[in-house]
Amino acid sequence: MASERIMIDVGGRQVSLSSPNRVIWPELGITKHELAEYVVAVAEPFLRANGHRPVSLERFPDTVDGERFFSKNPPRGAPEYVHEVMCTYNSGRRHPQVVLDEAAAIVWAVQMNTVVFHPWASLASDTDNPVELRIDLDPQPGTDFADAAAVAPALREVLREAGLEPWLKTSGNRGIHVFCPIEPTHEFLDVRHAVIAAGRELARRLPDAVTMDWWKEERGRRIFVDFNQANRDRTMAGAYSPRALSTASVATPISWDELADGVDPAGFTVRTVPARLAEIGDPWEGLQRRPGRIDTLLEWWRRDLDAGLSELPFPPEFPKMPGEPPRVQPSRAKKD
Numbered sequence: 001m002a003s004e005r006i007m008i009d010v011g012g013r014q015v016s017l018s019s020p021n022r023v024i025w026p027e028l029g030i031t032k033h034e035l036a037e038y039v040v041a042v043a044e045p046f047l048r049a050n051g052h053r054p055v056s057l058e059r060f061p062d063t064v065d066g067e068r069f070f071s072k073n074p075p076r077g078a079p080e081y082v083h084e085v086m087c088t089y090n091s092g093r094r095h096p097q098v099v100l101d102e103a104a105a106i107v108w109a110v111q112m113n114t115v116v117f118h119p120w121a122s123l124a125s126d127t128d129n130p131v132e133l134r135i136d137l138d139p140q141p142g143t144d145f146a147d148a149a150a151v152a153p154a155l156r157e158v159l160r161e162a163g164l165e166p167w168l169k170t171s172g173n174r175g176i177h178v179f180c181p182i183e184p185t186h187e188f189l190d191v192r193h194a195v196i197a198a199g200r201e202l203a204r205r206l207p208d209a210v211t212m213d214w215w216k217e218e219r220g221r222r223i224f225v226d227f228n229q230a231n232r233d234r235t236m237a238g239a240y241s242p243r244a245l246s247t248a249s250v251a252t253p254i255s256w257d258e259l260a261d262g263v264d265p266a267g268f269t270v271r272t273v274p275a276r277l278a279e280i281g282d283p284w285e286g287l288q289r290r291p292g293r294i295d296t297l298l299e300w301w302r303r304d305l306d307a308g309l310s311e312l313p314f315p316p317e318f319p320k321m322p323g324e325p326p327r328v329q330p331s332r333a334k335k336d
Helices: 032-041 043-050 103-111 145-161 188-205 256-260 273-280 295-306 330-335
Strands: 005-010 013-018 023-025 055-059 069-071 083-088 094-099 114-119 132-139 167-170 176-181 223-225
Touching: 005 032, 005 103, 013 032, 013 103, 032 043, 032 103, 032 273, 043 103, 043 114, 055 094, 103 114, 132 145, 132 188, 145 176, 145 188, 145 223, 145 256, 188 223, 188 295
Parallel strands: none
Antiparallel strands: 005 013, 055 069, 055 114, 083 094, 132 176, 132 223, 167 176
């Protein structure tokens, strides 16, 4: 028997949605159809933040509690309004990656069972040079969103001293993502080094609250500045992307005033964010108007190298990088 199917009008395009009543978030009863309606409602700010760039699709054939997999290149039979761009990965291999340029393409991604959207920091017009410096303030065990919120203003000061203007969004979970628009003049490794320089400066100022230690056993109850999220092909949930959590939370742009007022990230969900947009608009609307440069942060990176600090570890799936320390857990290294 053929599955139920409906047609959704999206900007004059008719997008087919199969199994519209399939429940994706069981605890809340949110269906595939409701998710499609959500992405239509947030399409404008979603595309402003995530469109025209490579994006990985995190897909769930059943519910968010079930199997998941990542899809990068467009599947066969994708409609003509779903675009692609050739990308080079850290291994040196190349293959096409999905690019979403209009609302109908986002609904198509929902039809393909996408829940979480993971955009690159670079645009399809120049995939090698990021247009954003991204910093992930990641709470460790014993800390939470409030702890990340407490250190974010100090990070703002650091970034402004380096000539950058930071913007905020919730991660959709416990963390905070800080984005700075930058001119696309440097490739991913340089931007990673700029993030490390900013993180090290923040950790110097707040040593009891912030850590740059890659190994979990060394982090303690501090906020980890996850510098490896700045690598090529490492992504965060995009602005206005749902998360695969039982609460149907959304990674949501917020203002610095909202952060200071004690905003509750749990309040941003698939069911609440459209009304929020209608009421206050998109806090990220002007994010890309005045991109900065990472020159000062790269000067700090070189200053720290001259002072004896070194490159930091890369994720295990990356090739060994120049100057990288051994990828050995410190406790294991001591035993050896």
